[in-house]
Amino acid sequence: MEQLRLSPSRINDFNNCPQLYKYRAIDQLPEPPSIDAERGKLIHSVLEDLFEEKIEDRTIVTALNLLPKAWEEHLLSQPELAQLVLDEKEWMDRAGSLLSSYFTLENPQSFDSTFRELHLEQNLSEEIYLHGYVDRVDIAPTGEVRIVDYKTGKSPKPGWEEKALFQLRVYALLYWQNHGVLPRLLKLIYLGDQKIVESSPTEVQLKSTEKILLNIGEEILSAIETKHFPTKKSRLCDWCFFKTICPAHN
Numbered sequence: 567m568e569q570l571r572l573s574p575s576r577i578n579d580f581n582n583c584p585q586l587y588k589y590r591a592i593d594q595l596p597e598p599p600s601i602d603a604e605r606g607k608l609i610h611s612v613l614e615d616l617f618e619e620k621i622e623d624r625t626i627v628t629a630l631n632l633l634p635k636a637w638e639e640h641l642l643s644q645p646e647l648a649q650l651v652l653d654e655k656e657w658m659d660r661a662g663s664l665l666s667s668y669f670t671l672e673n674p675q676s677f678d679s680t681f682r683e684l685h686l687e688q689n690l691s692e693e694i695y696l697h698g699y700v701d702r703v704d705i706a707p708t709g710e711v712r713i714v715d716y717k718t719g720k721s722p723k724p725g726w727e728e729k730a731l732f733q734l735r736v737y738a739l740l741y742w743q744n745h746g747v748l749p750r751l752l753k754l755i756y757l758g759d760q761k762i763v764e765s766s767p768t769e770v771q772l773k774s775t776e777k778i779l780l781n782i783g784e785e786i787l788s789a790i791e792t793k794h795f796p797t798k799k800s801r802l803c804d805w806c807f808f809k810t811i812c813p814a815h816n
């Protein structure tokens with residue numbers, strides 16, 4: 567059997583609904599772009615470019631100036647986005663407001679970022695490969711490592727922060743395994759409601775994250791072997807592109 571490729575988003579799919587995982591990861595069915603996901607990609611690319619600027623130039627004015635060019639590049643690589651964005655002014659205004667939110671949460675002139683879109687990977691076992699792209703990794707002059715992820719949506723409701731932090735614990739585990747340094751801080755930046763969720767990972771937490779990943783990997787491998795991907799109905803079904811072909815709804 568081929569090695570299983572795991573990433574935080576695929577794990578999320580399987581946990582939300584094994585059938586959804588099958589449509590995406592096994593059948594690789596195409597999905598139309600979603601306006602929220604595309605807005606997220608646009609903001610991510612502007613913030614990535616912002617840290618390529620000299621420290622004194624990392625201002626909101628620079629970020630807003632980078633926005634039209636980033637949007638042009640997105641349109642060039644995905645011309646179908648023109649059909650998705652019907653009101654371009656509203657789209658750019660919303661993107662600009664998310665960038666303004668960023669500057670209320672961090673001052674990019676006060677630190678240097680070490681890596682953007684850092685790809686981390688590791689074989690968890692002979693059968694399971696794990697990888698992910700980290701939005702930003704900052705290494706302080708003292709050697710302390712901070713792992714940062716931007717979200718263009720709103721922060722989780724009280725009690726759901728741990729679920730949100732799982733993705734960053736996966737990155738922290740990969741970073742630890744790749745570089746031998748336990749990250750000091752995990753930081754989720756929610757631009758949608760200008761909130762930050764932070765956590766300091768411990769060795770115990772990351773070892774437990776690894777066990778969880780191995781268990782999920784085994785579950786997926788068993789689903790592949792038995793060709794059994796149960797449906798799991800939830801509120802997510804209303805946003806699921808595959809609802810029209812899903813056996814749970816037909």
Ligand code: SF4
Nearest residue numbers: 583797798803806812
């Ligand atoms: S519609 Fe719901 S049950 Fe069906 S695949 Fe999508 S998320 Fe799963």
